[in-house]
Amino acid sequence: MTVEKKMEGSTAVLYLEGWMDTANAPVLAQALNELDDGTKQLAFDMSKLEYTSSAGIRQIISAHKQMNGALTLRNVTPEIVSVLHMTGLDKKLHIEQ
């Protein structure tokens, strides 16, 4: 998978692309580590994310904790929503419609 970062004003947007499987999920962990300490708002654009496993979900939870909740998921595909739903996260995360 690839992660590309773009700034939108004060919001850091990470564009996730490809398969966030268990082997690949550390790529997102790395990107989260590299965020500036001053980042106040974080968004994941998931339009090109084809797949996530629980390892990816754990990274999303970890980002949510790191940002004290200031995390938004954008352009989430139905496939990914169904995975979030399985873990009950769809109710707990901020998902932009």
Added chain:
Amino acid sequence: MTTELWIADTEQLALDSQLEWMLALLPEPDQAKALRFRKREDRLRCVAGRLMIHALAAARLGQADVPLQVSAYGKPSFAGENALQFSLSHAGKLVVLASGDHPLGVDVEENRPLVWRELASVFGAEEQRLLEADEDPAGLFYRFWTVREAFSKEEGRGLPIFESRDVSIDYGSEIIRCQGRTLRFQTWELPGYMLSVCASRLGEVRLCCLSSEDWNRVLSYNEGSRSPKREEELEKRRKETMGYSDEMMPAEPALTLPVTLDAFDKIRMTVLTVAGDTPETRRALLACDEMLANIVNYSKAESLLFTCERLEGQLRVQFSDDGVFFDPTAYYAEEKEFESLDSGGMGLGMIAQIASAMFYERKNGRNVNTFFFPLQNDTAHLTSS
């Protein structure tokens, strides 16, 4: 010839809440026996054990209500002319029913800290010497104890009275010699428990930790009134599950995979080739990904085999690893607070939601996990019918 061990974890199966209802399923003599236990936990184990015996009779002999007879020493067996033998044991939260074609004995004990020296006198000189020499003799103590108890139960005796008789036990080769008889035994160290089974012939031993689905099947066997259709359905399910390892061995040769997360690429290619890239396949892949992660991270396995095939509109996937005993079907997903959502178990919860059926077997030192995944969306089928 096979020896089969059904293991029911009363806690994981949450049987306590169903005790009254389960009691009502039993024939009256069994109910009376169960009601003699004053402690609820003892009563529960008794009821669960009886239900398992009746389910065994139904599955193997075709009727649940085969009468039981009791030997002079109190060992129960099925009355009448049949070769089916069983032995029952329970400890802590576990109830274990062993069955096979020869008289057999099973014993399970909870690994508790104990003053083993006070009890060690029942063992022979060699066992006592090994216990003295061992740094952590508790495990060894329970191994010796369960083997001897299983042996005495095979013989139909009540208590493990050993030292007075000419018994020679070879723990390395798992052979007991006693007064001209030669018996085989096997021991398993389950989390928190030691389990041994003993018989003159064991054959292939199948260890089956009952999932909640298996338990429902045990209950179904005990339900009195059955319509022929339901009977048919039960028979079909019985074939699908209990006998599945003989009848449904994968036709495809198994893929040998490295025990690393990178193995997922190979799994992904195989599954997509077999089933095509559809939302259903992706969900199946997700379960495979989670299973692989569990094996890689926790099993300490060195060998991993994977098979995948289409079977009657379903995808059948099998993982076989030589890691530590772990039965994912015994895992129960529970709703967690957000803060602890990432604390583990999430992957197993996802597998349970995706798979239409999952079976676990411990076989020849390997964990064999078989999953069935739906391949197409059933909505079209439902609306047309």
